[in-house]
Amino acid sequence: xxxxxxxxxxxxxxxxxxxxxxxxxxxxxxxxxxxxxxxxxxxxxxxxxxxxxxxxxxxxxxxxxxxxxxxxxxxxxxxxxxxxxxxxxxxxxxxxxxxxxxxxxxxxxxxxxxxxxxxxxxxxxxxxxxxxxxxxxxxxxxxxxxxxxxxxxxxxxxxxxxxxxxxxxxxxxxxxxxxxxxxxxxxxxxxxxxxxxxxxxxxxxxxxxxxxxxxxxxxxxxxxxxxx
Amino acid sequence: xxxxxxxxxxxxxxxxxxxxxxxxxxxxxxxxxxxxxxxxxxxxxxxxxxxxxxxxxxxxxxxxxxxxxxxxxxxxxxxxxxxxxxxxxxxxxxxxxxxxxxxxxxxxxxxxxxxxxxxxxxxxxxxxxxxxxxxxxxxxxxxxxxxxxxxxxxxxxxxxxxxxxxxxxxxxxxxxxxxxxxxxxxxxxxxxxxxxxxxxxxxxxxxxxxxxxxxxxxxxxxxxxxxx
DNA sequence: CGTCATCTTGAGCTGCATCAACTGACGTGG
DNA sequence: CCACGTCAGTTGATGCAGCTCAAGATGACG
Numbered sequence: 001x002x003x004x005x006x007x008x009x010x011x012x013x014x015x016x017x018x019x020x021x022x023x024x025x026x027x028x029x030x031x032x033x034x035x036x037x038x039x040x041x042x043x044x045x046x047x048x049x050x051x052x053x054x055x056x057x058x059x060x061x062x063x064x065x066x067x068x069x070x071x072x073x074x075x076x077x078x079x080x081x082x083x084x085x086x087x088x089x090x091x092x093x094x095x096x097x098x099x100x101x102x103x104x105x106x107x108x109x110x111x112x113x114x115x116x117x118x119x120x121x122x123x124x125x126x127x128x129x130x131x132x133x134x135x136x137x138x139x140x141x142x143x144x145x146x147x148x149x150x151x152x153x154x155x156x157x158x159x160x161x162x163x164x165x166x167x168x169x170x171x172x173x174x175x176x177x178x179x180x181x182x183x184x185x186x187x188x189x190x191x192x193x194x195x196x197x198x199x200x201x202x203x204x205x206x207x208x209x210x211x212x213x214x215x216x217x218x219x220x221x222x223x224x225x226x227x228x
Numbered sequence: 229x230x231x232x233x234x235x236x237x238x239x240x241x242x243x244x245x246x247x248x249x250x251x252x253x254x255x256x257x258x259x260x261x262x263x264x265x266x267x268x269x270x271x272x273x274x275x276x277x278x279x280x281x282x283x284x285x286x287x288x289x290x291x292x293x294x295x296x297x298x299x300x301x302x303x304x305x306x307x308x309x310x311x312x313x314x315x316x317x318x319x320x321x322x323x324x325x326x327x328x329x330x331x332x333x334x335x336x337x338x339x340x341x342x343x344x345x346x347x348x349x350x351x352x353x354x355x356x357x358x359x360x361x362x363x364x365x366x367x368x369x370x371x372x373x374x375x376x377x378x379x380x381x382x383x384x385x386x387x388x389x390x391x392x393x394x395x396x397x398x399x400x401x402x403x404x405x406x407x408x409x410x411x412x413x414x415x416x417x418x419x420x421x422x423x424x425x426x427x428x429x430x431x432x433x434x435x436x437x438x439x440x441x442x443x444x445x446x447x448x449x450x451x452x453x454x455x456x
Numbered sequence: 457c458g459t460c461a462t463c464t465t466g467a468g469c470t471g472c473a474t475c476a477a478c479t480g481a482c483g484t485g486g
Numbered sequence: 487c488c489a490c491g492t493c494a495g496t497t498g499a500t501g502c503a504g505c506t507c508a509a510g511a512t513g514a515c516g
Binding site for chain 2: 131
């Protein structure tokens with residue numbers, strides 16, 4: 001399947017946005033679109049990885065299973081995000097679709113050749129890797145020693161930011177992209193604790209539940225105070 | 229000060245190792261050596277960063293302070309490691325010397341020009357960023373939901389690996405590069421808990437204390453079992 | 457020998473995990 | 487259309503791992 005970059009919703013935010021039109025088209029001819037259903041696995045930990053991809057729409061999670069079979073979510077991938085490691089023969093973590101998703105997939109050598117051919121692409125990928133690294137450390141700082149309430153509050157704020165168009169103000173209302181269980185796996189808590197802390201934050205007037213997945217940020221200031 | 233790559237202890241492991249001799253020398257002329265004493269700060273969170281560096285000897289920590297002024301260690305940098313973000317105007321985290329250290333420092337634009345001039349360098353930095361990202365996620369998985377004992381055991385094993393020449397077997401005996409407080413900050417525990425778990429592991433026969441900072445891995449298999 | 461920093465050990469308390477029951481939404485099949 | 491099962495979420499009761507506070511112990515150094 002050929003890619004139609006002209007219609008790509010992330011055409012000016014993804015790594016390939018730094019390429020010239022003809023370069024991008026050349027790269028696109030070497031890639032293909034792939035759709036994933038919710039909970040479908042893109043890469044499985046331990047399996048050989050010979051490809052990488054840009055997320056076009058939907059959302060992915062990067063996760064590991066511990067010895068007891070419990071999942072730990074290590075990162076979320078949003079549209080325009082990039083997954084796949086070039087320099088490792090095997091995937092270290094699972095990459096799974098959180099919702100129905102569409103990706104722009106490239107076979108391993110294709111992208112390696114491309115970063116040699118287009119220096120700007122290497123820069124763009126380096127930038128993205130550093131951003132991912134930063135995001136990982138921020139999450140680490142959060143789960144390191146914050147209280148359960150602070151973790152949940154910070155996660156809700158983060159979702160609000162992600163759901164907003166403006167980079168400074170969070171969306172007033174949005175749908176949670178994660179189930180309670182996924183939020184718990186991400187924060188190093190249990191389902192029950194997440195649920196309880198959401199209840200507490202609602203009772204304090206910081207947020208309000210809107211249906212099963214909807215959240216309204218009633219008092220963002222109060223919420224960010226709880227996240228401290 | 230000019231750099232003498234020929235004598236550099238990390239000359240074939242650092243990112244610049246991918247360069248040809250003359251390219252490397254050209255880059256070296258644009259950089260300079262810098263020595264840090266223990267606890268000296270290389271980058272401070274929030275301050276503008278206009279440089280990056282390869283660690284030649286010693287060790288660094290990447291850390292944040294939470295609202296209550298407690299430190300959280302997010303990553304350790306070992307010799308041949310690279311620090312500094314090109315694409316961000318301000319440092320997000322503190323970078324501090326854990327022991328007396330020597331770095332090979334480059335002013336911001338120097339390295340940016342170099343990655344454009346030498347595609348192999350961009351690849352090498354991308355590889356390093358992905359490795360850092362992986363290390364960050366491994367640490368995150370560890371601090372996510374493991375027990376105190378498992379965290380301490382895993383950290384000790386990691387130090388053993390790092391202190392060893394062989395990549396597969398850990399060193400039988402080594403000195404802890406971190407104080408109890410630093411280990412606690414890294415693992416999301418308290419000094420007391422770290423101390424207690426070390427005592428437990430010693431009582432179980434997995435390790436033995438050798439003086440103030442020395443650790444002997446009496447039974448590595450038992451230790452890695454405790455880390456599970 | 458005293459001082460200071462680091463580490464260890466003890467005792468009690470707290471926050472989160474665990475186990476368990478209940479609710480509501482949804483889908484399936486009789 | 488209703489009975490039923492399933493699944494996600496909520497709430498309650500209880501226990502324990504790790505935090506907190508406190509008191510030594512150990513070692514480095516002047």
